[in-house]
Amino acid sequence: MGGSGNTTLAKQVYGHNEDVKRHFDCFAWVCVSQQCQGKEVLEDILNQLTPDIKDKTKEMDKNQIVEKLCSIQKEKKCLVVLDDVWTRNAWDSLKSGFPRGAETKSRILLTTRKKDVAEIAENGVVHESRALDDKESWELFKKIAISGRDQTKSEIDAEKEEQGKKIPQHCADSKIDAEKETLGKKMLQHCAGLPLAITVLAGLLARKVTVEEWKTVYENVDVYIRRGTNLDQEYKGHQERAGASWVLALSYDDLPYRLKPCFLYLGHFPEDYEIPVKRLAQLWIAEGFISSGSQRHGSVEVLEDVAYACLIELVERCMVQVGTLGSTKKIKTCHLHDLMRDMCLLKAEEENFLHIVNFTDTKTKAATISKVRRLGGYGEEKCVDRFAPTRNDHLRSLLFFVDPEYGFSNWKKNFLRSVVCNFKLLRVLKFEGICRGEVELPGNVGNLVHLRFLSLRECEVSRLPSSLGNLVCLQTLDLRVFAFLGKIKVPNVIWKMKELRHLYLPIEYRGKLKLATLGNLQSLVNVAVADCDLTHLAELTNLRKLLIRGGVKNMEEMLKSTGITFNHLRSLSLSLRVDDDDEVIPMNMVLSCPRIYKLHLGGRIREQSLEGLQGYENLTKMSLWLTGLQLESLKILEKIPNLRILYLCADALENVAEVVVSEEGYPNLEFLGLFGWTALESWRIEKGGMPSLRRLSISYCSELRAVPEGLENVTTLKELTIHGMDRGFCSRVGEGGEDFYKIQHVPSLLITLLKRQQMDIHTQLITKKQKAASTFLKIWF
Numbered sequence: 017m018g019g020s021g022n023t024t025l026a027k028q029v030y031g032h033n034e035d036v037k038r039h040f041d042c043f044a045w046v047c048v049s050q051q052c053q054g055k056e057v058l059e060d061i062l063n064q065l066t067p068d069i070k071d072k073t074k075e076m077d078k079n080q081i082v083e084k085l086c087s088i089q090k091e092k093k094c095l096v097v098l099d100d101v102w103t104r105n106a107w108d109s110l111k112s113g114f115p116r117g118a119e120t121k122s123r124i125l126l127t128t129r130k131k132d133v134a135e136i137a138e139n140g141v142v143h144e145s146r147a148l149d150d151k152e153s154w155e156l157f158k159k160i161a162i163s164g165r166d167q168t169k170s171e172i173d174a175e176k177e178e179q180g181k182k183i184p185q186h187c188a189d190s191k192i193d194a195e196k197e198t199l200g201k202k203m204l205q206h207c208a209g210l211p212l213a214i215t216v217l218a219g220l221l222a223r224k225v226t227v228e229e230w231k232t233v234y235e236n237v238d239v240y241i242r243r244g245t246n247l248d249q250e251y252k253g254h255q256e257r258a259g260a261s262w263v264l265a266l267s268y269d270d271l272p273y274r275l276k277p278c279f280l281y282l283g284h285f286p287e288d289y290e291i292p293v294k295r296l297a298q299l300w301i302a303e304g305f306i307s308s309g310s311q312r313h314g315s316v317e318v319l320e321d322v323a324y325a326c327l328i329e330l331v332e333r334c335m336v337q338v339g340t341l342g343s344t345k346k347i348k349t350c351h352l353h354d355l356m357r358d359m360c361l362l363k364a365e366e367e368n369f370l371h372i373v374n375f376t377d378t379k380t381k382a383a384t385i386s387k388v389r390r391l392g393g394y395g396e397e398k399c400v401d402r403f404a405p406t407r408n409d410h411l412r413s414l415l416f417f418v419d420p421e422y423g424f425s426n427w428k429k430n431f432l433r434s435v436v437c438n439f440k441l442l443r444v445l446k447f448e449g450i451c452r453g454e455v456e457l458p459g460n461v462g463n464l465v466h467l468r469f470l471s472l473r474e475c476e477v478s479r480l481p482s483s484l485g486n487l488v489c490l491q492t493l494d495l496r497v498f499a500f501l502g503k504i505k506v507p508n509v510i511w512k513m514k515e516l517r518h519l520y521l522p523i524e525y526r527g528k529l530k531l532a533t534l535g536n537l538q539s540l541v542n543v544a545v546a547d548c549d550l551t552h553l554a555e556l557t558n559l560r561k562l563l564i565r566g567g568v569k570n571m572e573e574m575l576k577s578t579g580i581t582f583n584h585l586r587s588l589s590l591s592l593r594v595d596d597d598d599e600v601i602p603m604n605m606v607l608s609c610p611r612i613y614k615l616h617l618g619g620r621i622r623e624q625s626l627e628g629l630q631g632y633e634n635l636t637k638m639s640l641w642l643t644g645l646q647l648e649s650l651k652i653l654e655k656i657p658n659l660r661i662l663y664l665c666a667d668a669l670e671n672v673a674e675v676v677v678s679e680e681g682y683p684n685l686e687f688l689g690l691f692g693w694t695a696l697e698s699w700r701i702e703k704g705g706m707p708s709l710r711r712l713s714i715s716y717c718s719e720l721r722a723v724p725e726g727l728e729n730v731t732t733l734k735e736l737t738i739h740g741m742d743r744g745f746c747s748r749v750g751e752g753g754e755d756f757y758k759i760q761h762v763p764s765l766l767i768t769l770l771k772r773q774q775m776d777i778h779t780q781l782i783t784k785k786q787k788a789a790s791t792f793l794k795i796w797f
Contacts, residue, residue: 018355019212020145022127023099029125030097037734037763040123041092042066047288048101049354054078054109057098058085061113065094068739068768085113089122098126100288100354107136147209150201156211157204160218160334199230203237206263212353213263219334220267236266264359267335277305278326279335280369282352283360284392284415290339290349297323298492298518302444302469303413320517320538343637343661344613390444392417413444433458441466448494449474462486472497473520477504485509494520496542510534523565531556538584557582563589585609586634591641592619601643603628613637620644626652637661640668647672654681660708665691673697673719677726679704689713693720701726709733716740722748727758735764 029036030045044064046057055078062073062085073081088094096114101107107126114124116139128134134142148156200221207213217237224230271279278300285291300306300323308317327347330336335356339349352360364370371388390413414435432447442464448471457472462483464470470487471494480495487493490513497504503524510519511530518539521529525544531537532552539561553559559582582588588609592599600620606612607628618641626649629635636658645668653662654677662685669675673695679702682688686708690696697719709730714720714737722745727733736759738746746767748755759765 018129019210019353020147021211022129022145024211025143025145026097026099026125026127030095034734034763036095038765039093040095042088042766043095043097045097045099047099048106048110049287050102054106055081057110058082058113061085061096062088065089065092065096066768082113086115089115090120092122094122096122096124098124101126101128101133102130104133104136107133111136148211148214149209150204153204153207153209153214154201156214157200157218160215161200161221195227196230199227199234203234206237212355215334216267216356217263219332220270222332233266233270236269237262264356265363267333268359268363271333271335274305274307275326275329277303277369278323279330280360280364280367281305281390282336283357283364283370283372284390284413284417285352286394286417287354287357288351289417290351292349293324293327293347294320296327296350299415299444299446299469300326301517302491304443318538389413391415394418409441411439412441414439414442415444415446416448416450418448418450433460436460436464440464443467444469446471447475448472457481457484459483465489468492468515470494474498480504480506482507482509485512488512489515491515492518494518495522495525496520497522499524557584559585561585561587563587563591565591582609583611585612587614588612589616590618591616615639617641617643621649629653630655630657633657635659639663639665641665643668644670646670647675650675651678651681654678658684660684661687661689663689663691664693665689667692667694669693669695671695675699677701677705677724681705682709684708687711687713690715690717690720692716694718696720698722699724701730703729706730707732711735711737713737713739714741718742720745723755723758725758728761731761733759733762735766736762737766739766739768741767 030043042065044061046060046064048057058078058081059073059076062069062081065085065088069084073084076084089096098107098110115122124140126134126137131144134144203217204214207217221230221233224233268276268279281300281303282291282296297306297320301319306319306323306326308319308322324346327336327350331338331347331350335352336350337353338347339351340347342348361370361372368388370390370392372392372394374394387410389410391411393414393416435445435447436458437460440463443466445464445467446469456479457477459481460483461481462485465486466489467487468489469492470490471492473494473496475497477497477499484493484507493510493513493516495506499522503526504522506521506525506527506529508527508529510516511533514533515536516534517536519534519537519541520539521542521544523542525542529543530552531540531543532555534556536558537556538558540556540559541561541563543562543564544566545564553562562582562585588606590601590605592601600622601617603621603626606615606617610632611634612632613634614637615635616639621640621643626645630652635656638653638656638659638661640663642665647669649669653659659682662682674697677700681702682705685706688706688709688711690713692715694717696717698721701724703726705726707730710732712724712727712733712735714723716739720741723736723738736749738749747753749759749765749767750756
């Protein structure tokens with residue numbers, strides 16, 4: 017039964033059990049789902065088990081992948097999770113990649129809804145999920161509906177006070193009364209012990225504070241069960257379990273009107289897709305789902321903050337699941353459970369809100385989408401011709417989802433031109449990663465005057481037309497394309513887009529750009545100082561994210577003369593040209609961003625200028641690259657109060673061979689990454705230093721002789737990753753090695769050994785600063 021907790025249980029074993037982490041050498045997790053492509057799944061597993069050969073796997077055929085995969089699993093103890101396997105045929109397409117029996121100590125953990133699939137575990141163990149009993153159901157329900165309500169009660173009360181509603185006195189008491197308990201247990205009967213249904217019902221009730229509101233939900237549950245819809249097709253003959261699907265439908269109907277389109281929009285994204293929250297907010301805003309009318313501290317709420325609050329409410333209702341968290345503990349990615357996504361698509365179809373076209377499905381017909389307003393397209397290169405754009409005056413959004421590693425290399429050159437000609441009322445066009453080969457953005461793209469969101473990210477584009485300047489309603493423009501021949505020219509027309517909120521320029525481009533008119537701009541990424549008048553930055557007072565590439569000569573003097581303060585800036589990246597040793601990072605710009613939380617500096621820094629960062633309490637993530645600092649600078653970094661993530665890369669410190677972390681150093685640091693630090697020979701952590709460190713990564717530090725002294729005292733450390741280090745270094749941390757005592761308490765140890773030839777190549781790359789910088793920037797951004 018979907019929603020019974022199989023995946024959740026597998027995640028607990030895979031990612032949270034310390035005995036499991038200690039036992040296995042490397043790990044891989046893949047979602048197989050209903051559309052199983054054997055070669056792609058095996059390739060994904062191989063890339064996770066051996067990330068250092070990822071570029072080579074693209075050139076392998078299936079037999080080569082199988083051979084390499086079996087070899088790795090025989091050499092090392094690997095744990096591979098195959099999540100959500102639907103058919104025996106799917107397993108048959110994968111099983112050749114897994115050695116079995118005494119020849120391997122690797123293991124497979126497989127989740128499935130089908131008993132016949134589970135029976136493939138010939139010498140394994142089958143754990144059949146059972147429904148929660150009444151007591152367990154009530155405990156799970158109460159944890160969310162009651163404890164969760166107490167956590168959000170102050171928000172709800174404040175909201176009702178704003179609306180002039182009187183808050184009942186009895187709601188102040190956090191204890192649930194007998195009447196609520198009776199109602200809750202009656203409603204739980206419809207959940208049939210299914211964890212997903214219980215959490216969704218509890219999430220719905222967590223925002224209900226009165227007994228009367230609970231009664232209303234109870235009555236609606238009964239109505240749903242009696243009424244019946246197509247939602248229970250999967251559960252025919254199992255009426256109790258069918259009731260669980262009604263709970264999901266009820267959770268949608270209980271949504272306030274403003275959240276319903278936000279939820280339905282999630283149906284665009286493919287199954288098991290990790291949805292980037294920032295991109296989701298941009299899409300919601302472009303669609304007009306997000307409005308801001310309330311005033312806080314004398315100013316109107318920022319739309320992106322309102323969008324994030326909407327997502328939080330969907331998460332609190334247990335309708336959306338959290339994926340990953342960022343450095344500030346905000347949600348970075350999210351996703352839908354399979355059953356919730358099924359319900360989402362059903363509701364979207366009922367309301368003619370959205371239609372999904374799967375190019376791999378030979379039954380897809382253009383006629384079925386003639387009047388749809390939003391269209392999501394999935395597929396592979398060989399299937400793109402099945403989607404032939406025909407005139408549609410109803411379509412407002414067109415979003416394509418294709419694996420960017422493959423894309424559509426043989427797509428018709430007039431395909432995008434057809435889209436522009438036939439869908440003239442588009443508001444959203446997400447055309448990412450599907451163009452491989454020389455492509456010109458057609459000149460008539462300027463006819464799409466209603467566009468609010470346009471993304472060509474990871475497309476290979478040779479030309480951008482000046483007609484882009486006609487798109488004056490654009491809010492998000494993502495031009496992070498791959499230039500087909502050298503730098504791509506960006507026409508100086510962006511200044512006309514005065515509604516623009518997020519601008520992502522190509523990594524390398526030609527053309528002088530005027531930006532001073534973009535007063536609403538929040539994100540400005542890849543702006544080249546040589547091609548932009550820096551005085552324009554003074555006008556962009558709403559910037560939250562700024563990434564500057566290239567030279568910054570005279571920038572320090574300009575900043576002094578203008579006195580710019582970026583009060584809203586949260587993320588700043590300054591990367592100098594690596595071939596200009598005379599330039600230095602203008603630290604007065606960094607110090608003019610009092611609320612910054614993410615900082616990347618690539619280029620030389622004056623020593624004394626770092627001292628001002630000690631008072632930056634919001635600074636949580638920092639990266640230093642080729643900064644050429646001296647040892648004293650680390651003492652400054654140690655005292656940044658809330659620094660959680662720190663990368664020291666490619667000689668961030670100049671000619672520093674030995675480092676000592678003081679006993680009070682880095683009080684809140686959770687992750688430390690050492691990458692390409694060629695001068696470093698030894699590292700010592702005094703007792704009490706780095707008391708919060710959870711993850712440590714050491715890569716390509718060719719002179720480092722051993723893992724840090726004192727690491728045995730860092731009891732919080734959960735994960736140590738060693739990559740690109742020589743065999744002598746790696747052998748020291750193995751069982752019986754000289755340094756094993758330092759890391760024996762660490763649950764997860766991942767070592768990627770490189771052959772001598774590979775090590776030499778990587779060492780050369782580190783010494784070539786230009787290559788090293790581009791490698792790290794890809795990792796960072």
